[in-house]
Amino acid sequence: MSVKQQQAKEMALEAAGVDAPLYAPRAKIYPQSVKGKFRRLKWAILIATLGVYYFLPFIRWDRGPNAPSQAVLVDIEHGRFYFFFIEIWPQEVYYLTGLLIIAAMTLFLMNAVAGRIWCGYLCPQTVWTDLFLAVERLIEGDRRERMQKAGQGWTLESVAQAALKHWAWLMIAWWTGGAWVLYFADAPTLVYNLATFQGPVTAYIWIAILTFTTYFFAGFMREQVCTYMCPWPRIQAALTDEHALNITYRYDRGEPRGSLKKSALLREAGAKAGDCVDCNQCVVVCPTGVDIREGLQIDCIQCGLCIDACDTVMTKVGRPTGLIAYDTDINVKLRESGQPPLPAKIVRPRTILYAAIIASIGAIMSFALATRADSGLSVMHDRNPLFVRLADGSIRNAYTVRLANKQAEDRRFELRVKDHSPGQVEAVGSAAGASGWPILTVGPDRTLETRVLVKRPSAGGAARSDIVFELRDLLTGETVETRDHFLMP
Amino acid sequence: MSLAPHDKNMVDAHTGVSTTGHEWDGIRELNTPLPRWWLWMLYATIVWAFGYMIVYPAVPLVASYTTGVFGWSSRAAVTQELAALGAQRAPMVTALASATLPDIEKNPTLLAFARAQGKAAFGDNCAGCHGAGGGGAKGYPNLVDDEWIWGGTLDDISQTLTYGIRSTDPKARVGNMPAFGTDGLLKPAEISQVADYVRSLSGLPLDGKPDLKAGARIFEENCAACHGAEGKGMQELGAPNLTDQIWLYGSDKPTIVEGLNKGRGAVMPHWGERLDAGTIKALAVYVHTLGGGR
Numbered sequence: 001m002s003v004k005q006q007q008a009k010e011m012a013l014e015a016a017g018v019d020a021p022l023y024a025p026r027a028k029i030y031p032q033s034v035k036g037k038f039r040r041l042k043w044a045i046l047i048a049t050l051g052v053y054y055f056l057p058f059i060r061w062d063r064g065p066n067a068p069s070q071a072v073l074v075d076i077e078h079g080r081f082y083f084f085f086i087e088i089w090p091q092e093v094y095y096l097t098g099l100l101i102i103a104a105m106t107l108f109l110m111n112a113v114a115g116r117i118w119c120g121y122l123c124p125q126t127v128w129t130d131l132f133l134a135v136e137r138l139i140e141g142d143r144r145e146r147m148q149k150a151g152q153g154w155t156l157e158s159v160a161q162a163a164l165k166h167w168a169w170l171m172i173a174w175w176t177g178g179a180w181v182l183y184f185a186d187a188p189t190l191v192y193n194l195a196t197f198q199g200p201v202t203a204y205i206w207i208a209i210l211t212f213t214t215y216f217f218a219g220f221m222r223e224q225v226c227t228y229m230c231p232w233p234r235i236q237a238a239l240t241d242e243h244a245l246n247i248t249y250r251y252d253r254g255e256p257r258g259s260l261k262k263s264a265l266l267r268e269a270g271a272k273a274g275d276c277v278d279c280n281q282c283v284v285v286c287p288t289g290v291d292i293r294e295g296l297q298i299d300c301i302q303c304g305l306c307i308d309a310c311d312t313v314m315t316k317v318g319r320p321t322g323l324i325a326y327d328t329d330i331n332v333k334l335r336e337s338g339q340p341p342l343p344a345k346i347v348r349p350r351t352i353l354y355a356a357i358i359a360s361i362g363a364i365m366s367f368a369l370a371t372r373a374d375s376g377l378s379v380m381h382d383r384n385p386l387f388v389r390l391a392d393g394s395i396r397n398a399y400t401v402r403l404a405n406k407q408a409e410d411r412r413f414e415l416r417v418k419d420h421s422p423g424q425v426e427a428v429g430s431a432a433g434a435s436g437w438p439i440l441t442v443g444p445d446r447t448l449e450t451r452v453l454v455k456r457p458s459a460g461g462a463a464r465s466d467i468v469f470e471l472r473d474l475l476t477g478e479t480v481e482t483r484d485h486f487l488m489p
Numbered sequence: 490m491s492l493a494p495h496d497k498n499m500v501d502a503h504t505g506v507s508t509t510g511h512e513w514d515g516i517r518e519l520n521t522p523l524p525r526w527w528l529w530m531l532y533a534t535i536v537w538a539f540g541y542m543i544v545y546p547a548v549p550l551v552a553s554y555t556t557g558v559f560g561w562s563s564r565a566a567v568t569q570e571l572a573a574l575g576a577q578r579a580p581m582v583t584a585l586a587s588a589t590l591p592d593i594e595k596n597p598t599l600l601a602f603a604r605a606q607g608k609a610a611f612g613d614n615c616a617g618c619h620g621a622g623g624g625g626a627k628g629y630p631n632l633v634d635d636e637w638i639w640g641g642t643l644d645d646i647s648q649t650l651t652y653g654i655r656s657t658d659p660k661a662r663v664g665n666m667p668a669f670g671t672d673g674l675l676k677p678a679e680i681s682q683v684a685d686y687v688r689s690l691s692g693l694p695l696d697g698k699p700d701l702k703a704g705a706r707i708f709e710e711n712c713a714a715c716h717g718a719e720g721k722g723m724q725e726l727g728a729p730n731l732t733d734q735i736w737l738y739g740s741d742k743p744t745i746v747e748g749l750n751k752g753r754g755a756v757m758p759h760w761g762e763r764l765d766a767g768t769i770k771a772l773a774v775y776v777h778t779l780g781g782g783r
Contacts, residue, residue: 021522022509022520022522022523023522023523023524023525023527023528024522024523024524024525025524025525026524026525026526224524224526227524228523228524228527382622383622384620384621384622384624385620385622385623385624385625385631385633388624388631388633388634388780389634389734389735390634390635390636390734390735391634391635391636391730391733391734391735392733392734393733393734396633396634396780398633398779398780428778428780429594429597429600429778449601451778451779451780453780
């Protein structure tokens with residue numbers, strides 16, 4: 001049973017007094033091409049975002065002989081993330097937390113200013129669906145041709161075009177998956193290995209997964225992802241307010257809608273006639289198939305294409321553009337009551353709050369990055385035994401000390417303990433330097449774990465007191481400190 | 490899938506959407522149909538579940554269970570992973586087994602590996618008596634401090650580990666603290682005097698005014714042979730140093746008297762039979778680097 005037959009059956013059932021089913025068939029959407037400023041903006045964003053996605057892994061960044069030379073690299077095997085001049089270790093995952101907070105707040109801010117900017121212009125689902133639609137249009141023709149072909153059933157031409165379309169889709173999807181894995185290994189090497197069938201199995205599996213999801217979501221699921229699978233429309237519905245700019249049909253100007261001729265007659269008779277000529281262009285260009293004239297709705301991803309469509313028609317019929325435009329709920333209410341609209345209030349408490357959070361997290365992260373030490377020192381007191389009495393009666397505590405060298409070359413460090421003499425401190429297996437303090441060498445971009453023993457005379461010590469370890473780079477003098485405690489019986 | 494025939498009451502007046510007919514206190518649930526593919530996904534997951542049951546062990550039978558077409562089992566998977574881990578570690582294990590003990594401590598990579606392996610083996614085999622961190626307990630020596638009853642060099646530790654102390658191994662370390670009291674070698678008064686003298690060796694406070702000279706004479710005649718004239722002990726015989734601050738059983742007088750009366754002779758098993766040479770080496774290095782190694 002075709003979708004149309006199914007729909008007809010359900011409508012008949014409903015007309016006969018039987019309630020609508022709990023499941024509805026999907027109505028196929030054939031979005032029509034459109035020209036205009038929002039379409040141009042979307043092309044520009046599509047080219048920019050896909051360009052970054054596909055080519056970023058190939059950008060090189062020289063980090064010396066002991067580190068990868070890829071600008072952006074998630075090195076899972078060695079637990080490193082490289083982003084141009086930044087190198088993040090797993091224990092610095094708070095940078096990721098900061099980025100996620102900034103990302104969330106940016107979504108909130110975009111939403112508070114102009115609704116679903118993310119959904120309409122930036123979301124991968126939107127961008128790839130747009131690309132797939134463009135390919136579909138190029139091969140099978142625009143809305144009218146595609147609908148015709150769908151009605152005609154299979155012909156030699158339609159089969160050939162469909163095959164070509166799916167091949168093109170699969171190629172794009174395959175490149176999408178291929179680019180994904182390049183972020184996790186040296187891109188040129190991996191491309192060579194993949195092409196000569198020597199790549200790691202994981203890479204092939206991930207390419208297959210992303211090829212499938214891209215092909216399936218952008219080729220087939222499309223608006224269903226936004227309407228039924230994505231949580232963001234629900235969240236954004238809770239975040240929007242009366243000050244947010246949303247794509248809005250101007251009822252006051254458009255209604256009552258009617259054909260040009262009918263409206264002209266109405267105007268001649270002195271009655272009110274709307275500008276909407278009911279040409280349905282806003283509906284046919286919509287990638288989610290909604291009618292914007294029914295108001296703001298959850299299916300609408302706010303991509304702006306209906307604005308382009310309506311403006312084109314308005315220009316043709318000689319009426320002012322902007323019948324569909326970004327507008328606020330406040331203005332909708334004002335126009336309803338015949339009052340003039342107000343300029344959108346972008347600067348208001350919630351946008352200031354979001355911007356302030358973004359700025360402060362950004363500032364904290366920049367400060368942390370700028371002052372981030374290239375060496376690390378973490379100290380862990382032994383849990384068992386907490387202390388040891390030595391033959392001469394003095395008390396010794398043992399610590400597991402981990403040194404980190406975040407530079408790409410060998411470094412020698414001196415480990416000191418504040419308010420102690422070198423004789424009281426020993427790093428197991430490491431020789432002491434001229435100063436008497438233990439000297440430790442840590443390999444490039446490595447950590448080194450060692451056991452450090454600290455001794456104090458038994459007399460007059462508190463049961464628990466502070467102890468400060470100090471790690472000093474012998475070459476640069478860079479010093480990091482870590483506090484722990486010393487326990488006595 | 491259709492519900493009961495609806496009447497006018499089943500259409501929500503405000504939205505014009507039909508309701509499901511479910512009503513709670515006058516509130517009716519709108520019927521917002523899910524897309525049909527959602528339903529297909531439910532069926533697909535059911536089909537998938539059957540496939541899963543065929544491929545993997547799933548159905549319990551009377552005395553066994555269906556093993557699945559690939560014969561996969563979690564035990565086999567673990568065995569495989571352990572084998573892979575063993576293969577990955579093999580070069581280091583070989584290097585450890587062939588290296589001499591001092592060489593291991595000089596090579597940072599080998600040392601780190603030996604300490605990691607030693608720590609695991611220590612937890613499995615030694616922690617029961619010596620404590621998870623080697624802190625020891627009454628009668629079980631502390632391995633972290635700097636006092637060694639049988640010697641604290643790598644070779645000493647390795648020998649103790651391999652052959653044990655007073656164990657059934659013919660090469661075990663042997664040396665006994667005699668039971669001076671129960672065997673009638675010393676009278677109770679003499680035991681009390683020598684106990685006071687021993688406490689005085691490490692500067693412990695004494696009760697009353699004990700006859701230290703008598704204690705010293707008894708010590709010289711009975712104890713000095715093993716513990717040395719000055720009480721500094723003798724590692725060849727496992728006789729502890731009595732002048733330092735470390736006491737295996739305790740430094741109070743009743744404990745010392747008890748030791749004099751009944752003797753001491755705790756047993757350390759010989760691990761050479763149970764553990765391979767590499768593990769013994771790893772353990773020796775681990776214990777040696779706990780902090781007291783000589």
